[in-house]
Amino acid sequence: MTETSTHTLTRRGLLGLGAGAGTALLLAACGGGGGPAGPAARQSGPASAAPTAYTGPNVTLSFWNGFTGGDGPYMKKLVDQFNGEHPNIKVTMNVYQWADYYAKVPAAVTAGQGPDLGIMHVDSVATNAARQIVLPLDDLAASLQLAEADFSPPVWQAGTYKGGRYAIPLDVHPLGMFYNKTVMREAGLDPEKPPQTAGDYLAALEELKKAGVQGHWATPFPFTGTFQFTSLLYQHGGTLFNDDASTAMFGGDAGVQALTWLVDLVKKGYSPKNVGQDADVIALKNGKAAFNWNGIWTINTLNEVEGLEWGVAPLPQIGSQPAAWAGSHQFVVFKQRSQDDDKLTAAKVFINWISRHSLEWAKGGQVPARKAIRESAEFQALKEQATIGSQIDHLFFPPPVAGVADVSPLIDTAVNSAILLKKEPAAALSDAVTKADKLLEQNRKKYGG
Amino acid sequence: MTAPPVRRRGRLTPLFFLSPYLLLFCLFVAVPAVYGLYISLHEWDYLLPGKPFVGLDNYAALFDPDSPVHDNFWTSMKATGVFTLGSVPPLVVLPLGVAMILNRRFPGRTFFRAVFFLPFVLGVAVIGVMWRILLDPNLGFVNHLFGLDIPWTTDLPWAWVSLIGITVWWTLGFNAVIYLAGLQDIPRELYDAASVDGAGAWQRFVHVTLPGLRPVAVFVTTVTILASANMFGQALLVTQGAPGIETRTAIMYIAQEGLVDYRMGSAAAMSYVLTLALIVVSVINFRIFRSRS
Numbered sequence: 001m002t003e004t005s006t007h008t009l010t011r012r013g014l015l016g017l018g019a020g021a022g023t024a025l026l027l028a029a030c031g032g033g034g035g036p037a038g039p040a041a042r043q044s045g046p047a048s049a050a051p052t053a054y055t056g057p058n059v060t061l062s063f064w065n066g067f068t069g070g071d072g073p074y075m076k077k078l079v080d081q082f083n084g085e086h087p088n089i090k091v092t093m094n095v096y097q098w099a100d101y102y103a104k105v106p107a108a109v110t111a112g113q114g115p116d117l118g119i120m121h122v123d124s125v126a127t128n129a130a131r132q133i134v135l136p137l138d139d140l141a142a143s144l145q146l147a148e149a150d151f152s153p154p155v156w157q158a159g160t161y162k163g164g165r166y167a168i169p170l171d172v173h174p175l176g177m178f179y180n181k182t183v184m185r186e187a188g189l190d191p192e193k194p195p196q197t198a199g200d201y202l203a204a205l206e207e208l209k210k211a212g213v214q215g216h217w218a219t220p221f222p223f224t225g226t227f228q229f230t231s232l233l234y235q236h237g238g239t240l241f242n243d244d245a246s247t248a249m250f251g252g253d254a255g256v257q258a259l260t261w262l263v264d265l266v267k268k269g270y271s272p273k274n275v276g277q278d279a280d281v282i283a284l285k286n287g288k289a290a291f292n293w294n295g296i297w298t299i300n301t302l303n304e305v306e307g308l309e310w311g312v313a314p315l316p317q318i319g320s321q322p323a324a325w326a327g328s329h330q331f332v333v334f335k336q337r338s339q340d341d342d343k344l345t346a347a348k349v350f351i352n353w354i355s356r357h358s359l360e361w362a363k364g365g366q367v368p369a370r371k372a373i374r375e376s377a378e379f380q381a382l383k384e385q386a387t388i389g390s391q392i393d394h395l396f397f398p399p400p401v402a403g404v405a406d407v408s409p410l411i412d413t414a415v416n417s418a419i420l421l422k423k424e425p426a427a428a429l430s431d432a433v434t435k436a437d438k439l440l441e442q443n444r445k446k447y448g449g
Numbered sequence: 450m451t452a453p454p455v456r457r458r459g460r461l462t463p464l465f466f467l468s469p470y471l472l473l474f475c476l477f478v479a480v481p482a483v484y485g486l487y488i489s490l491h492e493w494d495y496l497l498p499g500k501p502f503v504g505l506d507n508y509a510a511l512f513d514p515d516s517p518v519h520d521n522f523w524t525s526m527k528a529t530g531v532f533t534l535g536s537v538p539p540l541v542v543l544p545l546g547v548a549m550i551l552n553r554r555f556p557g558r559t560f561f562r563a564v565f566f567l568p569f570v571l572g573v574a575v576i577g578v579m580w581r582i583l584l585d586p587n588l589g590f591v592n593h594l595f596g597l598d599i600p601w602t603t604d605l606p607w608a609w610v611s612l613i614g615i616t617v618w619w620t621l622g623f624n625a626v627i628y629l630a631g632l633q634d635i636p637r638e639l640y641d642a643a644s645v646d647g648a649g650a651w652q653r654f655v656h657v658t659l660p661g662l663r664p665v666a667v668f669v670t671t672v673t674i675l676a677s678a679n680m681f682g683q684a685l686l687v688t689q690g691a692p693g694i695e696t697r698t699a700i701m702y703i704a705q706e707g708l709v710d711y712r713m714g715s716a717a718a719m720s721y722v723l724t725l726a727l728i729v730v731s732v733i734n735f736r737i738f739r740s741r742s
Contacts, residue, residue: 103708106496131496131711217587220603221689274586274600277689282588406710417693420603438517442712446492 054349056342060090061350064105065119065329066098070300074364082353089346105334109133112337117347120167122158122328123398123405129161130402130447134332136164140344144168144352151369158397159330167330168351169369171361173296174326174395175227176388177316178281181309183290187211194291194313201316205270208290215290217280218262218271220419222412224280225262227325228293229415232258234396235319240411245401246440250411251426251433254319259418259425261318266419274420284310295327296388299365312384314391326395328369331355367392403443407436489717496711507718518706522719524694525702526726528684532698533677535613540673541666544621548628549658562629566622573619577686580615584687608688608696615683620676624669631665632658667738671731678727699723 067075072095079093094115096104102124108114120128128134141147148156151169159167181191187208195201208215219225230240230250238254241247249255265271281298283289285305292298293315302310315324331351333344354361358368359378367389368374380386398404414432417423423431464471489507491500510516511523551562568576583590584601592599601611639657648656659666681700684690690697699719707716 110496127711131494133496220691272587274603276585276587276589276602277581279585279588286588288588403710409705413690413694416689416691420692422692435517435520442517446494446497446712 054086054089054342054346056088056345058088058090059340059342059346060092061117061343061346062094062115063091063117063350064094064096064101064115066096066101067119068095068097069297071297071361071364071366074361078354078357078360081357082350086349086353089349091350106131106133109334109336114334114336116336116343117331117333117350119170119329120332122155122167122169122330123408125159125167125330125332126161126400127402127405127447128332129164129166132335134166135335136166137168137333138165140333140348140351141165141168144348150371152371152392152395154395154397155326155328155369158328158400160400161402167332168355170329170331170355170358171366171369172326172328172389172392172395173366174324174388174391175224175231175293175295175315176298176312176324176384176391177314178284178292178294178298178302178310178312180284180287180290181311183208183213183215183287187213187290189290191309191311194311194316196313196316198316198318201318204290205265205268209269213288213290214270214272214283216265216270217275217283217289217292218265218419219275219277219280220416221277222408222415223278224294224325225415225419226408226412227295229255229258229262229411230396231293231315231323231325232261232318234323234325235315235317235321237320239396240407241399241401241404241440243399245399245404246444248407248433248436248440250436251429255429256426257319259415259429262415263418263421263425266421296367296385297365299384312387314387322391322394323396324391324394326391326397328397329366330369401443402447403439406439406443410436410439485717485720488714489721491714492712493714493717494711495713500714503714507715508722510715511718511722518715518719521694521702522699522722525697525699526723528694528696529678529680529699529723531609532612532616532680532684533674535609536616536677536680537670537673539613539617540620540624540677541670543617544624544669545628545662545666547621547625548632549654551625551629552632562626565625568619569622571619573682574686576615576619577683580611581687584611602688603691605692605695608691612680612683612687612696615687616677616680619683620673624673627665627669628662631662635661663738667735670738671734674730674734675727678723678730 063079065075076093079091083090098121101118105114105118106128114133120134125134129136146168150156152172155169155172159165159169177194179191179194184191184194184204187204188211189204189207195204205215218228233240233250233255236254236257238252238258239249241249266273280289280292281294281301284292285302285308299312302308314322331354333347336343355370356373358366358370359373359376362368362373362379362382362385365385367385368379373379374389374392379389410432414423414428418425418428422428490502490504492503492507493500510518513519547565551558551565581602584592586592586598586600586603589601591597591601599607601607635658639661640653643653643657679700680698681704684696684698685701688696690701694702700723703716703719703723706719707713
């Protein structure tokens with residue numbers, strides 16, 4: 001953000017301030033209303049003030065998230081900038097390890113000590129909606145005039161639960177294919193033309209093998225072995241679950257093809273056996289591997305390695321259609337003992353402001369969820385992010401069903417056993433599917449799906 | 450006339466002295482333990498309005514081969530068992546040897562005492578990540594140094610060798626310090642008397658040192674068994690349960706079930722089965738040590 005544009009925004013914000021106050025009064029006089037009805041009990045009428053301004057008394061918002069890595073400072077910077085531009089809103093940010101965060105937040109909310117707003121991964125939203133940790137945000141989306149077209153359909157749909165909206169997408173973080181240009185060049189491959197089809201990819205791996213390089217280290221661990229498996233599953237036309245997540249689908253032909261392809265990397269000698277945790281990305285950095293399918297967050301990791309010549313491309317299309325795994329950070333608002341409309345309005349202003357400034361966030365290694373920003377020249381100028389972001393129409397998310405993430409460890413185990421050559425892919429997957437179906441049935445009873 | 454009030458006060462005095470601990474014990478051990486038993490009889494997610502009573506279903510599921518938890522739970526119990534069996538003997542025997550050596554007089558004794566204790570000061574996250582990197586099957590320093598090709602963290606039995614080795618290295622110092630304190634409590638006169646009676650070094654060890662250390666050894670063994678049965682961090686960081694779920698310990702699985710998947714009733718039932726197993730082991734342990742005396 002340049003200094004001038006900041007000033008413009010402030011001025012615009014000030015103008016909006018007056019308009020917002022008027023609207024708020026008007027709506028208050030009408031007794032509230034507007035916005036589609038949410039499924040869960042709302043504590044009072046929706047606060048439908050103008051989205052870009054908050055005129056009430058000074059409020060403090062606590063904002064919790066798990067940005068402990070290189071992403072943390074980028075969010076902190078945005079929060080500081082927001083606080084500077086909004087004298088009557090003070091946002092305080094608390095950062096926890098994600099695992100701690102997901103354990104702490106429900107406990108804090110139950111104790112009435114919960115934060116006002118936070119970030120959740122997309123596959124946790126439905127579970128936390130069912131557990132009444134997060135509030136429905138239909139009115140927020142309506143008053144901010146946010147709709148599917150402003151994002152992308154899969155990421156927008158993923159933030160819902162039983163027809164209600166519970167989360168506003170901030171970013172998506174897909175897998176991309178990172179490659180070591182030096183290694184490719186030394187094996188006689190063109191580093192400016194990374195392989196993008198199944199045939200080219202295997203041909204490249206064969207060339208690398210001849211040059212004594214195991215090109216694609218197949219990791220048996222969830223980061224990112226499971227993500228590679230699910231990407232390939234969707235590429236072969238499969239899905240993790242059926243639409244209402246009542247049945248696990250990853251054990252079908254598509255799943256077996258996907259996992260077999262990864263296992264064959266090991267069997268054909270394109271990958272060493274027994275790849276350890278993170279060894280795949282270390283191998284890429286050390287020049288022992290040519291390719292690594294990893295999350296967009298790897299951009300920062302590789303930038304820190306001096307003298308490393310690397311590039312990134314969309315995942316090659318191995319199956320019948322392009323597809324890539326992605327996660328998504330989404331804004332949520334937490335339930336409080338008593339609702340404070342001022343805080344809700346301020347939270348709305350904050351979410352909207354960060355969302356509009358998510359280009360800054362993208363620099364930390366993310367793809368903004370918001371379409372307008374994704375398509376802006378500024379984002380396209382972030383070459384690596386834009387390349388990975390070009391997969392936006394081929395991303396997939398699990399169905400928004402409570403407890404769906406419980407199945408992940410089963411998939412992790414199947415991928416792990418198969419890539420470590422302990423079980424045949426089909427057997428490993430069918431074991432996981434049997435257990436997954438029982439879990440899904442249990443969850444249906446538990447959450448009343 | 451002053452005697453009765455003193456006596457009356459005296460009756461309550463022990464309770465007053467005990468009360469701070471008693472309060473903490475009740476609050477953080479007794480009450481949660483009973484509450485946990487209650488939870489284990491329900492389908493329990495503390496945030497959902499309905500917590501249906503299911504009787505012994507959570508326990509029955511652990512013994513029903515068709516339930517979603519059966520295989521996972523018993524595989525994790527087996528992992529805990531393997532780790533405990535593998536780690537307790539070295540953790541009881543090796544520190545004794547270290548303590549014997551460190552109990553002698555030699556230059557730099559204090560330095561070496563610190564060196565052996567030092568790893569224990571480090572957190573599990575530090576030692577876990579450090580050894581994971583050192584033991585990496587393809588890129589690790591250990592394989593490189595010895596020119597080996599051993600899958601230390603991804604295959605059996607190597608993953609167990611690694612986890613047990615790391616744990617012994619890490620916690621040996623703690624047991625050694627306790628043994629050392631025990632050794633220093635054995636009266637010197639006993640050794641002198643034994644020497645006068647013509648006992649050699651080995652006889653002094655068997656007939657003076659070992660009996661003198663019995664209470665300390667009971668403590669060390671019991672604490673080590675419980676610590677090993679509660680192993681969590683090492684496996685979580687070094688192997689992530691690999692291969693498959695072979696090195697996922699009972700505590701790891703219980704944490705997943707209760708704190709990640711929010712099936713706290715089922716997790717509580719598992720905890721009670723684990724507790725029961727540990728009570729049985731502890732009783733056997735005490736019996737063995739008692740029968741020796």
